[in-house]
Amino acid sequence: xGISILTLSLSAKFFGISVQRxxxxxxxxxxxxxxxxxxxxxxxxxxxxxxxxxxxxxxxxALQKARSVLVFTNAVTLCIVSLLLLFPEMLANMxxxxxxGADRDxxxxxxRVLVPSFLFNQITQIIISILNAYNSIYIPEISGFIAGVVNxxxxxxxxxxxxxxxLAYGYYFGLLLLGVLLVWQVNRYKLALFSRLTESRxxxxxxxxxxxxxxxxxxxxxxxxxxxxxxxxxxxxTGTVSIVDYSRKFSDILLGVLSSxxxxxxxxxxxxxxxxxxxxGFFEEFRQNYQLGFLIMTVIIAMFTCCPNAFxxxxxxxxxxxxxxxxxxxxxxxxxxxxxxxIFLYLIIGMALISSKQGKVYAFFxxxxxxxxxxxxxxxxxxxxxxxxxxxLAVSHLVAAMLMLRFLPVEKRGLIKVTLFYLSxxxxxxxxxxxINVCMPVPDNSFIEIIVNxxxxxxxxxxxxxxxxxxxxxxxxxxxxxxxxxxx
Numbered sequence: 379x380g381i382s383i384l385t386l387s388l389s390a391k392f393f394g395i396s397v398q399r400x401x402x403x404x405x406x407x408x409x410x411x412x413x414x415x416x417x418x419x420x421x422x423x424x425x426x427x428x429x430x431x432x433x434x435x436x437x438x439x440a441l442q443k444a445r446s447v448l449v450f451t452n453a454v455t456l457c458i459v460s461l462l463l464l465f466p467e468m469l470a471n472m473x474x475x476x477x478x479g480a481d482r483d484x485x486x487x488x489x490r491v492l493v494p495s496f497l498f499n500q501i502t503q504i505i506i507s508i509l510n511a512y513n514s515i516y517i518p519e520i521s522g523f524i525a526g527v528v529n530x531x532x533x534x535x536x537x538x539x540x541x542x543x544x545l546a547y548g549y550y551f552g553l554l555l556l557g558v559l560l561v562w563q564v565n566r567y568k569l570a571l572f573s574r575l576t577e578s579r580x581x582x583x584x585x586x587x588x589x590x591x592x593x594x595x596x597x598x599x600x601x602x603x604x605x606x607x608x609x610x611x612x613x614x615x616t617g618t619v620s621i622v623d624y625s626r627k628f629s630d631i632l633l634g635v636l637s638s639x640x641x642x643x644x645x646x647x648x649x650x651x652x653x654x655x656x657x658x659g660f661f662e663e664f665r666q667n668y669q670l671g672f673l674i675m676t677v678i679i680a681m682f683t684c685c686p687n688a689f690x691x692x693x694x695x696x697x698x699x700x701x702x703x704x705x706x707x708x709x710x711x712x713x714x715x716x717x718x719x720x721i722f723l724y725l726i727i728g729m730a731l732i733s734s735k736q737g738k739v740y741a742f743f744x745x746x747x748x749x750x751x752x753x754x755x756x757x758x759x760x761x762x763x764x765x766x767x768x769x770x771l772a773v774s775h776l777v778a779a780m781l782m783l784r785f786l787p788v789e790k791r792g793l794i795k796v797t798l799f800y801l802s803x804x805x806x807x808x809x810x811x812x813x814i815n816v817c818m819p820v821p822d823n824s825f826i827e828i829i830v831n832x833x834x835x836x837x838x839x840x841x842x843x844x845x846x847x848x849x850x851x852x853x854x855x856x857x858x859x860x861x862x863x864x865x866x
Contacts, residue, residue, distance in 0.1 A: 381526030382631045387693040388530065389545070390624065392537040392621040394699050396598045400830045403544050404608060405488035406549075409496050415601040416458070416644045417451055417500055419593030420586055420761045422641070424507040426649040427589040428734050432511070433653040439509075441570060445741030445756035448504045449575055455500045462493045470603055476612050491546050498553040505571070510642050512567055521559040525552030546764050592737050596744025603748045603755075607767060610759050621703060622764055624694060624746055625710030629718035632678055635670060636722060648733035652787070661788040664730050665796060669849060671726055672800035677835060680808050682715035684815045685831045689822035710768060717772035719804075723779035727786060747778035799846075807838045 393399040424447070460471060466489040470482065477485055509517065529548030530758060536544035564571050611619045640809040644667050651660040682689065686708040726746065731740040754770035762769070786793065811834055821827045843850050 381523060381530065383628075383636075383693065384530055385526065385533065385548075386624070386627050386631075388533045388537075390531065390694040392544075393542060395620045395624075395703055396690070398484070398614060399543045399623075400612070400617065400619040401477075401481065401485045401488055402545060403619050404474045404477075404612065405469075405485060405492050407604065407608060408489060409492050410466060411473070411601040412458070412469070413496055413499060415598050417455070417503070418597040419590040420447070420451065420819065421500075421503045421507065423590045423593060423732055423737060424504065425510055425645050427586055428508065428511045429635065429646055429649045430653055430735075433587070433650070433725055442574075442577075443585065444504070444508055445571060445575060446578040446580070447586050448501075448571070449578040450580065450583050452497065452501055455497045459493050459497050462496075463490055466490050466493070473608050474612050475609060488542075488546075491543070494547075495549060495553060496549075498557060502553065502556050502560055508569065508571060509560065509563055509567070510568070511646055513646075515730040517559050517563045521552075521556045525555045528552075528555075558748060569629050589737065592741030593744070596741050596748060599745050599748035599752075603752050606752055606755060607691060611764070611767075614759075614763065617703070618764065619644065621707055622710065622767060625707045625764075626680060626714050626768075628689065628711050629678065629714040632674075633721060633725075634720050636674065637725055640667065640671075640726055644726075645729050645733050648730060652734045656677040657787060660734070661792070664726075664786075664788060665793070666849075668726060668793075669800060671722055672804065673839070675722050676800075676804045676807055676839070679715045679804065679832060680811050680835050681828070683712050683808055684811045685827050686711040686715075688827040688831075691824045692828075697756060706764070710764060713765065713768035714771075717768045717775070720772045720776040720779065724775040724782070727779055727782045730786055730788075731782060736785055736787075739782065739785045743778040743782050746781075747774040750774035750777060786839060803842050807835065810838060811835060 389399070393402075414632045428440055428444060431443065466486045469489050470477075470485050474482075474485060525548075530550055532548040532551065533544050536547060540547075561572075607622075608619065611622050644663070647663050648660055651657075651663055687705070690704050690708040690711060694707060699707075727742065728740040731737065751774035755766055756775065758770070759766045783793070783797075784790065811831065814834060815831070821830065840854075842848070843854065
């Protein structure tokens with residue numbers, strides 16, 4: 379997370395709010411949108427289905443089907459990549475129809491540069507899912523950290539000479555490093571994943587396709603929503619795409635970490651509990667992740683609501699970004715932090731539904747959320763401008779999350795009680811911190827402002843945890859005793 383934020387800061391320093399930066403975001407997101415629209419449902423549900431297969435049949439049969447998925451998805455991806463290398467206009471027309479002339483030519487070039495990453499990314503996604511099912515979770519994170527450090531160095535060294543293409547060098551290095559480490563991990567676990575690939579059959583992937591089928595609708599709708607958002611942003615003027623991207627990156631990076639944890643650890647754990655009909659264990663596993671996520675979101679919302687200008691100033695007050703743009707970004711950062719909370723609820727409830735074989739319910743409300751967001755953006759962007767994006771994101775996902783809650787296979791009264799309590803904690807802490815910030819003078823130094831707010835937040839959070847004897851109290855005391863023994 380820290381590496382991602384530093385990379386973001388360097389991007390602001392070298393590329394600021396510019397046409398080049400806009401084109402990079404549009405090209406990169408067009409590849410990401412395509413990847414999610416085609417393979418997102420399978421990648422998200424693969425872990426749960428693979429674990430169900432291992433429990434219901436046998437490991438060798440499950441691995442054979444996994445090999446078939448690996449071969450099939452990447453064969454199709456290779457065909458798509460070849461097509462887009464020849465005709466990048468298909469993506470350019472979809473993601474940025476308003477860009478013309480030299481800027482359009484640059485966009486076509488950038489799409490060609492990034493299209494092969496679609497194939498490398500898909501190969502790694504399936505292998506990561508299989509390793510997660512065997513409780514191997516560290517290699518992707520370690521390689522991501524190493525790649526992130528090298529990416530930072532590449533930007534510093536290459537940006538002054540090759541400009542925005544330095545981001546592509548760093549991105550490809552990360553994908554290749556991840557691929558090498560994943561293959562090493564597969565061999566270390568002695569998984570027969572790369573043997574007998576020629577024996578792959580289409581019939582083997584049918585169970586995965588059927589399990590993921592309901593999710594193709596919300597994923598497709600979600601990518602349409604992304605296309606519309608980028609198209610609207612590009613129509614609002616040069617630099618708007620970059621402003622929205624810089625604003626959203628704070629919450630996206632943090633949500634990415636949470637989503638990675640839920641997908642890597644929570645889905646396999648919940649799926650195994652459900653497959654064994656351990657519904658009490660299912661609830662406890664979900665509740666622990668749910669409460670932890672709530673506290674993390676409390677920290678995010680409190681800090682970005684009370685001192686967004688400090689974060690924006692530290693990371694973005696460089697390059698060619700004006701003060702007016704910085705204030706605009708800070709306001710959007712605050713709004714996106716609240717929308718991140720709504721997405722958190724949507725994601726964690728949805729992943730619990732996948733783990734309990736209720737994917738169709740998650741898919742239905744996922745489509746509903748995207749339709750609400752698309753309609754909101756199209757109807758309101760002229761009057762609301764860029765504010766429409768975080769608000770539509772929050773409203774659509776909060777509605778979907780609340781409706782999905784009743785389908786969870788857990789004791790509803792207990793879950794509602796937990797939700798109301800932790801929501802009260804969130805609102806109390808944010809209200810108190812905001813009041814303190816209004817009353818006290820703003821420090822001239824942004825670092826001091828963040829530190830002061832962090833200390834206030836820490837004091838309030840610890841006070842609430844110990845005053846109400848929350849579950850986290852036992853964890854904190856255990857950590858304190860462990861650290862004390864090592865020190866003394």
